[in-house]
Each structure stands twice: as C-alpha cells, then as structure tokens.
Amino acid sequence: MEVVIVPDARTGGELIADAIAALLRRKPDALLGVATGSTPLPVYQALAAKVADGAVDASRARICQLDEYVGLPPGHPESYRSVVLREVVEPLGLPASSFMGPDGSAEDVQAACEAYDAALGVAGGVDLQLLGIGTDGHIGFNEPCSSLASRTRIKTLTEQTRRDNARFFDSLDEVPHHVITQGIGTILDARHLVLLATGEGKAQAVADTVEGPVASVVPASALQLHPHATVVVDEAAASKLR
Numbered sequence: 001m002e003v004v005i006v007p008d009a010r011t012g013g014e015l016i017a018d019a020i021a022a023l024l025r026r027k028p029d030a031l032l033g034v035a036t037g038s039t040p041l042p043v044y045q046a047l048a049a050k051v052a053d054g055a056v057d058a059s060r061a062r063i064c065q066l067d068e069y070v071g072l073p074p075g076h077p078e079s080y081r082s083v084v085l086r087e088v089v090e091p092l093g094l095p096a097s098s099f100m101g102p103d104g105s106a107e108d109v110q111a112a113c114e115a116y117d118a119a120l121g122v123a124g125g126v127d128l129q130l131l132g133i134g135t136d137g138h139i140g141f142n143e144p145c146s147s148l149a150s151r152t153r154i155k156t157l158t159e160q161t162r163r164d165n166a167r168f169f170d171s172l173d174e175v176p177h178h179v180i181t182q183g184i185g186t187i188l189d190a191r192h193l194v195l196l197a198t199g200e201g202k203a204q205a206v207a208d209t210v211e212g213p214v215a216s217v218v219p220a221s222a223l224q225l226h227p228h229a230t231v232v233v234d235e236a237a238a239s240k241l242r
C-alpha cells in the first residue's frame, strides 16, 4: 500500500485526477468506479476541468457506482445514481449509457445485487476504484464487521453513518436505513484502489486502515491485502499516522 500525504483536499483531488487521466490515455474505455459523499468531489471537479481544457479525452470512459440507497424513489436527488450523474457523468460530458449502478428500487434486491456483480464482470472489471472512508472505517457501505470476502449485497447503515449522511437530506428521518453496496471482496477485485481521506475526522480511521491489523472491524484495512492500493490523505487526515 502506498500512502501519499498532500497539503489539502484540492491537491489530493488534482493528484487523483492526474492518475485517472493517465489511465484514460492508456485505456480510453477504462471502467472507473466512483464513490459518493463529499470527499471525492475535488477529484471529479479536477477531472472535469482536464476534460474541458482538452488535457484528456474521457469520451469513452465508463463509470460504475459503488453503492446505492435502497427505497428512494427513482430520480430522488440524493439517490447515488442522481449524484453520480450530476457530479461525474454530466460534467465529463458522458452519455447516461456509459454509467452503471445497482438498482436500489428493485423489488428483488438480492437479485439486483447478484446482477450488478455479474454486470461488473461482463464489463471486464473495474480498472480504478475511487473510495472514501467513513469515520468508522467503512468503505462503500461495508460497515464494521462486514466480511472481507463479501460480494455486492444489501446492508443496514449504522446510526453513525445515517447521522453523518443526514446533511444531504432535510432530516435524519429521511435517510434510508438500507443500501446496496459492493462487497469488500467485490471492491478488492478492482485493478487499482485509490482511497481519498481528508479532514481530522478521518484521522483515526486512516491510522487503523494503514497501520492497524487487517480486521473486519475496520473494513478499509482490507486495502492492505490489495497489490495496488493508494491512500491519499491530507495533513489533517494523516495526523494520527505514526
């Protein structure tokens, strides 16, 4: 695992956008796995700026979601499908057909999870998966004690994560209790994992991920098992590293 400490979130975003641009030059139709939440936004903004100024051609890029709320009505502005369309797909000028995600409104959620894992395989696997990290060490929505071998499935959000995500909704009551998330095993199938963490609130989770034992109680520690994992942290998020 490579750990890169940057001065601030903007620099982290630039660095990761550079890595994505380099990947797209090598493999124009690369499959990019994207996370939602606040942390990756500087990456998407930096990448969109590179596309706008012609530094990279992303027109053949393919995008896939990491997770999705269960039970939000289709088109809800905070469904992760809507967020990824708004923050990634549209700014990159990609058609909606370039983008795949699990169906959080499916009647048979289990079948939707299996279909999504299968679709990722048919698409040739994820080339670069961008990850954020929860204050409790979750990646995707694999909360503490998730199996390190897990595949895409339905999970219950912890109250801590629901509270953390309430800022995107009008009230805590509106935050769904369930999500579909790529499993840790699914995430580890990606060829390159890039985790971005910024701010002091992530410092303990980062220290546990990078320096702690590999343990399901800190799901992100599974990155230690991956042959090509990069952790990009600002100085605040790095503050508890030894």
Ligand code: F6R
Residues within 6 Å of the ligand: 034, 035, 036, 037, 038, 039, 040, 066, 067, 131, 132, 133, 134, 135, 138, 139, 140, 141
């Ligand atoms: C969401 C996801 C989550 C977030 C994490 C951190 O797709 O993958 O693991 O990355 O909850 O969220 P922020 O970045 O908002 O602190």
